[in-house]
Each structure stands twice: as structure tokens, then as C-alpha cells.
Amino acid sequence: MDLLVDLKKGKRGAIAKAITIIENNHQDAKKIIKKIFKETGKSIVIGITGPAGAGKSSLINKTVIELKKLHTKPAVLAVDPTSHVTGGAILGDRVRMSESTDSGTYIRSIASRGAIGAVSRSLRNSIRILEYAGFNPIIIESVGAGQTEVEISNIADITTVVFNPNTGDNIQTIKAGLTEIGDIYIVNKSDLDGTNQLFDAVRDFIGASERNPIILKTSVKKNTGIVPFAKLLKEMMTSKRKTKNESEKQRLEIELKDIVLNNIKEKMDEMLNSDKTFSKYLKKLQAKDIDPFEAADKITNSMIR
Numbered sequence: 001m002d003l004l005v006d007l008k009k010g011k012r013g014a015i016a017k018a019i020t021i022i023e024n025n026h027q028d029a030k031k032i033i034k035k036i037f038k039e040t041g042k043s044i045v046i047g048i049t050g051p052a053g054a055g056k057s058s059l060i061n062k063t064v065i066e067l068k069k070l071h072t073k074p075a076v077l078a079v080d081p082t083s084h085v086t087g088g089a090i091l092g093d094r095v096r097m098s099e100s101t102d103s104g105t106y107i108r109s110i111a112s113r114g115a116i117g118a119v120s121r122s123l124r125n126s127i128r129i130l131e132y133a134g135f136n137p138i139i140i141e142s143v144g145a146g147q148t149e150v151e152i153s154n155i156a157d158i159t160t161v162v163f164n165p166n167t168g169d170n171i172q173t174i175k176a177g178l179t180e181i182g183d184i185y186i187v188n189k190s191d192l193d194g195t196n197q198l199f200d201a202v203r204d205f206i207g208a209s210e211r212n213p214i215i216l217k218t219s220v221k222k223n224t225g226i227v228p229f230a231k232l233l234k235e236m237m238t239s240k241r242k243t244k245n246e247s248e249k250q251r252l253e254i255e256l257k258d259i260v261l262n263n264i265k266e267k268m269d270e271m272l273n274s275d276k277t278f279s280k281y282l283k284k285l286q287a288k289d290i291d292p293f294e295a296a297d298k299i300t301n302s303m304i305r
Contacts, residue, residue: 054163076138
């Protein structure tokens, strides 16, 4: 497979082609993963998340340049909201990260496609492509709060949550599902008014927890706090490498369950579409001769005999 040879050399065209296959062609994706799987699972994955408008892309742009100075080879996967027009990812991040792209960092947007689990599947395998191509760390950027953040924190070795003083009601923003997942919390755009209040709020709400996360201030505009953040990530990469083997085993267990459940769901969908029992009870349900729970129990029992 010429693609794999070029991939191993870190050629950009090959990486782009391989990730496109991962996203769009399930059968060919399986073939690629089968060939590269043994050589994956060693790179440190850094998840960077937080509310929209927190300045994640600009922060990543600057941080990646500093990480390169620390002799790492970072790549970035930006999980974007899906474009309603094309179904692909909206590529605004590449524009904001042009500086780090120019310095040789590989940056790719991945469409979230709005499906729970779909992010994990394409993300896990896109990470494997980048690992095979020699990148470490691999930085995942995601937009907003919600299910995607939880999925990414399950995949990442280090999770960073970014806030800025303009994200509305500071305390509410902090409470919105992001308090349990971070190893590092960043108050970005620290040149803005309200920075100290937000920093104190983050420290009071999150810093005192058992996990004892690190809280930093950064400003891309004034170029402050970026070097300490990059150095901290490099230190954490070194310490996480010691436990990487164990965390990888846990992730593979989660992934295997995901794939098995997905396979079962696909098989069930096929069966339901052609199952006479399903159409029989559906008609009864639609005629209100039976309630949904009873109908579902009867269909399930007939299929799992």
C-alpha cells in the first residue's frame, strides 16, 4: 500500500487522504487500521475544550509553536460543528491557526456530524493516522460544552478547559459540565476586564477539588502565559507517558464496547426493517390497540429468542 509508505514518511497528502478515508469510507478505513494498529497508542493526546469564543484556536496556534521549540512534533485535529451545506467540517480554525501551519504543524478539521459516538470513532482512528505519521502530541480542539467534551476527555491523556472573561455569567459557565474533566484550566484573553474575578471563581469552584487541577492565565494578544502553558504540557506529557500503557488498555476496552454495540445496532436496524413482527406490532401501536412499552417488549422477545 503506497499510501502507508507515504504516511510513515509523514507526507501531508498521504495524511490528508488517509483521514478522509477514515471519515468517509468504513471498509477502506478498516483495512488501513488493521495495517497500522500495532504501531499506535503511544502518542500523548491533549484535549483542549471550552465555550465557543474562548479563543481556543488562537491559543493553540501560539502554544503549538512553543511546543515545537521544546522538541515535540505536534499535530492538531479540530472537531468542528458540521456544515449544513456540505456535511463537511467548517474550516475557520485553519485560518486562525495559519501561523502554526506555516511552521510545519499538521492541522485538520473533523466534522462532528452531530452523532454521539461518531466523533469518537473518526477521532480515535484519525489520531492513529497521525501517530503512524510520527506526530506527538496530538491536540484535539472541540467547540462548546456538551457530549463531545465528555467523549474527548475519554480519549485525551491531558484535558485543558479554556474560559475567557467575556463568556457571560462566569460561575454558570464554569458549572456547565466542564468542572469534572480538566487537568488544566485556563483563563484566556487575560488582557480583558474581569480576568481576576473569573480566575478566582475557577480557583474557588474547581481548584479546591480532589483532582487539584492547575489554573493558568494566558493572553494571545499580549503573548503572556503561553510559554509556561507549553512547558507545563511538556512536563505532563513526560509524566503521562509512564501511565500511557494502562490508560490505553482502558480506552481500548471502551472502544471495543462501542464498536460491538454499534455493530449490534446496525444488525438490529436491518432486522427491524425486514421483520414481520415489527410491522405487525407497529400497526397495533398506531391503532392504539397496544402501548409502546408492550409493543417493544413483544418485538424484542421475538428477536432475541
